[in-house]
Amino acid sequence: MTVTSAMSGRVVRPTSLEEAITACTQRPDARIMGGGTLVVAERALGISTTPAYLLLSGIPELHGVTPGGAAATGGPSRIGAQTTLRALLDAALSPMLDVALRSLATPQIRNRATVGGNIAERRPAHTLAPCLLALDASVGSAGPDGTRRRSIRDFVAEGLGEGEIIVDVALPARGGFQRFVRVAPRNGPGYAIASVAVSIDPTGRSVHSGIGGSGSTALPGTAADDFLAEAIDWASGAAPAGAAEEYGRLLAAACDPPTDDRASAGYRRHAIAVMGRRLIEAWNEEQQRG
Amino acid sequence: MDDERINLSLRVNGATHRIEDAWYFETLLSVLRYRLALTGTKQACETGSCGACTVLLDGRPINSCIALAADVDGDVTTIEGYSPADGSLTPLQEALLAAGDVQCGYCLPGMVLAGSAFIEEHPNATEDEVREGMCGNLCRCTAYLSMIEGIREASAR
Structure with a gap:
């Protein structure tokens, strides 16, 4: 064992959730750290000179994936906040997550970076939140006022409270079509400029999507999803002509993209519309092939 | 300030090392190169982008430049530990x-x-x-x- 509970006032490594919540209150200036891949890199870049670190790696209940049951009948899968991205990939919970995680950084980073760390600060370029929106996930958290569970929609809108940490992510059983696509400067590692995740579940007759890189946080494509769920003839499994185009338009309308050194707001909005349309076209093709 | 220094122990290439007076923000890369003189691990981007500092932690590759030394719990293998001791190659x-x-x-x-x-x-x-x-x-x-x-x-x- 490297450390037990506290190494100094500046490095605190709690071994239980209770200890962690207390430590958050006692040391509010500490940066909470999952795997540290972002936090330590930011220190090297001079972006952050955190006076203290609160390490979450020593809390057993935050680790690991518990797979749920089959689509429609089974319970949710539980993903502990300290689960590494590699462990989540290995758990093979969803075809969407498989593609998204393989595009997320490098094997070295995935062996260290955590699920909680990827979503905690609600950074718009991070990969997981759009996928979790499309998979209709929920986020469990704990803080000085106790524990709570919120939909990922509420989580991306509100974020964590003072002294609150993520405990887990729950994924409901969900079948059918699941895709994640992105535009990025290259196919290799690096943040996406914009991304779209869509899931269409014929059993639950629901459509959910998430948009990355095109707002101050990941965004749900609620208006587009409601439109498509209404437009699809679920009995035959077909969407009317023009539905894919309209879906893309509504997704783009939900965005509030920035203009930065990577792309303009107009480029991002256009990319979201094209990715949204193509995803629904791909779903239509899959339906026709049967 | 005194509390900026910490003591920690690391298992590297099969041996346990007690590190005295490390900086609380010190990376695994820094400890390997500058405190344990294991300079086979290379320092380059320091942001986890290039992989020159890759070491194995419990058999899996990680970027030692963005691993906080205080948060490393497991067996670290560097190129010195991976390479056969007799100087031959794998x-x-x-x-x-x-x-x-x-x-x-x-x-x-x-x-x-x-x-x-x-x-x-x-x-x-x-x-x-x-x-x-x-x-x-x-x-x-x-x-x-x-x-x-x-x-x-x-x-x-």
Whole structure:
């Protein structure tokens, strides 16, 4: 064992959730750290000179994936906040997550970076939140006022409270079509400029999507999803002509993209519309092939 | 300030090391190179982008430049620990040498360690698998084709 509970006032490594919540209150200036891949890199870049670190790696209940049951009948899968991205990939919970995680950084980073760390600060370029929106996930958290569970929609809108940490992510059983696509400067590692995740579940007759890189946080494509769920003839499994185009338009309308050194707001909005349309076209093709 | 210094212990290449007076923000890379004199682990980007600092933690590759030393719990293997003590080469190192993947050599310790974990999980790897699996290691001499060839060759042994 490297450390037990506290190494100094500046490095605190709690071994239980209770200890962690207390430590958050006692040391509010500490940066909470999952795997540290972002936090330590930011220190090297001079972006952050955190006076203290609160390490979450020593809390057993935050680790690991518990797979749920089959689509429609089974319970949710539980993903502990300290689960590494590699462990989540290995758990093979969803075809969407498989593609998204393989595009997320490098094997070295995935062996260290955590699920909680990827979503905690609600950074718009991070990969997981759009996928979790499309998979209709929920986020469990704990803080000085106790524990709570919120939909990922509420989580991306509100974020964590003072002294609150993520405990887990729950994924409901969900079948059918699941895709994640992105535009990025290259196919290799690096943040996406914009991304779209869509899931269409014929059993639950629901459509959910998430948009990355095109707002101050990941965004749900609620208006587009409601439109498509209404437009699809679920009995035959077909969407009317023009539905894919309209879906893309509504997704783009939900965005509030920035203009930065990577792309303009107009480029991002256009990319979201094209990715949204193509995803629904791909779903239509899959339906026709049967 | 005194509380900026911490003591910690690390297991590296099979031995336990007690590190006194490390900075609380010190990285694993810094401890390996400057406190344990294991300079085979290379320092380059310091942001987890290039893979030159790759070491194995419990057999899996990580970027030691963005691992907080205080948060490393497990067995660390550096290139010094991976390479046979008698100075011979592992089959992977031989395959990379034979493929011509050694120019300036700066990326090589990281390549070898990431590659060793990769071939463990990918026997008879395809070119696409190597390209994806080795995407965390950059080579500024751009010897990528010989790297791919060497790793494929080693994965088939």
